[in-house]
Amino acid sequence: MGGTGDGTAVTARDFGLEGPRGWAFRGVRVDAGPGALIAIEGPSGSGRTCLLLALTGRMKATEGTATVGGARLPKRLAAVRRVSALANVTGVTDxxxxxxxxxxxxxxxxxxxxxxxxxxxxxxxxxxxxxxxxxxxxxxxxxxxxxxxxxxxxxxxxxxxxxxxxxxxxxxxxxxxxxPLLLGLDDADLKLSAAERADVWALLTSLTEAGTTVVAVCSEAPEGAIAVTARPIPDTDTDTDTGAGVATGTGMASGTESGAATDTKAAAEADAKTDTKTDTNTDDEAKEAADALAETGRA
Incomplete structure (x- = not known):
């Protein structure tokens, strides 16, 4: 599902994120056109959610580059956030x-x-x-x-x-x-039956056909999706890049069980820190958001 719609292209070259506890993901390479379905597959704790947050401008990568809708990461985080939206990310979109x-x-x-x-x-x-x-x-x-x-x-x-x-x-x-031009979805197939998983992938495919680019975290990528495989990096002192060297139209990610911010609380905190660094009007925006939430009774 390479995509020919009105969404946004997503590319990444040797994309990685390292934190105090090691690499969350490393060596990611992706080449997907607008309206593509990108599936980040792998076991829990392999850096899947961190990669999703990085590609949607919510976490700042520390290695390599990515381009989303013409905006280059990790520098233009705010620009990527403006054209993307997240769903089902624990600790972020609960x-x-x-x-x-x-x-x-x-x-x-x-x-x-x-x-x-x-x-x-x-x-x-x-x-x-x-x-x-x-x-x-x-x-x-x-x-x-x-x-x-x-x-x-x-x-x-x-x-x-x-x-x-x-x-x-x-x-x-x-x-x-x-x-949004880009939809990021976490745990797309978690705790779902086979029939329900099929329904979800059919839904996401219909979104891509309508023009939205979709990046979905899952345990196993469906047939036809652009698969980015997340896998644990051995805990060694070497600098071996186990996630590099994949063909155009595919991707490979690698991460550690104790990576930089694999738990959702850390991911949310990283999101907040990124916003503080990249947006000069963060305090004003936060106040406006609080005012809006007050109107809904959830302040």
Whole structure:
């Protein structure tokens, strides 16, 4: 699935991230066109999530380069974040189990209106803004294959009452509200039956066919996807690069079980640190975000 849509191309050359406890991933090489499905496969703890966060501008690589939508990493992190969105990343995009599906959707639409649109858009009549928000939500739900009317209590169904696949679809829908060129999805096949995994890959394929480039973390890449294999690096003092040298259109990553930030808490902290270093208006943005969240009752 090389991709010919309106998404963004993703390339990487000898891409790596080293932290205080060793390499999270190293020697990654990817060459994927717009609208491609990129599957980062491997066991838990092999650096999969760190690589996902690095390719979407949420973590700063320490070796090599990558290009996403013309923006070169690791320097232009903010530019990559503007065209990408994350779904189902524990510690980063967690759903609140106490909130309903409808509340999550309204909150994301509000945040998108406040921070994802133009100043001119904010000045439009309220009726137009409401219509635009509803259209974004409906389009995202349709693309994610989630119909709230089929849930036990409709849009009033609490997240804690959702099945695993339903929660995954909701997380994807929330990410799609921002109409990203690149969607990053973690644990795409975790705790799913074979039939459910097939449904997820069919969903992600449909997104790529509609033009969105998708990077998905999984235990095993589906047939036809551009596979990037994450595997543990032996804990040695040598500088051997075990993840280099792969063909165009494929990728290989390697990482350590105790890598730089493989647990999600560390990943989230790294995301926050990266934002602080790359954005000069971080404090102002955080205050605005808090104000927006206050409007939703989640401040």
């Amino acid at each position: 759903l609140d189990p106490a909130l309903t599906v409808g509340e999550h959707l309204r909150e994301r639409a509000l945040l998108q209106r406040r921070f994802g649109g133009s100043v001119r858009g904010l000045l439009r009549p309220r009726a137009e803004r409401v219509t635009e928000a509803r259209l974004r939500v409906d389009t995202a739900l349709a693309a994610a294959g989630l119909d709230p009317e089929t849930l036990p209590k409709g849009a009033r169904t609490a997240v804690r009452d959702l099945e695993r696949l339903e929660a995954l679809r909701l997380s994807i829908a929330l990410a799609l509200i921002g109409r």
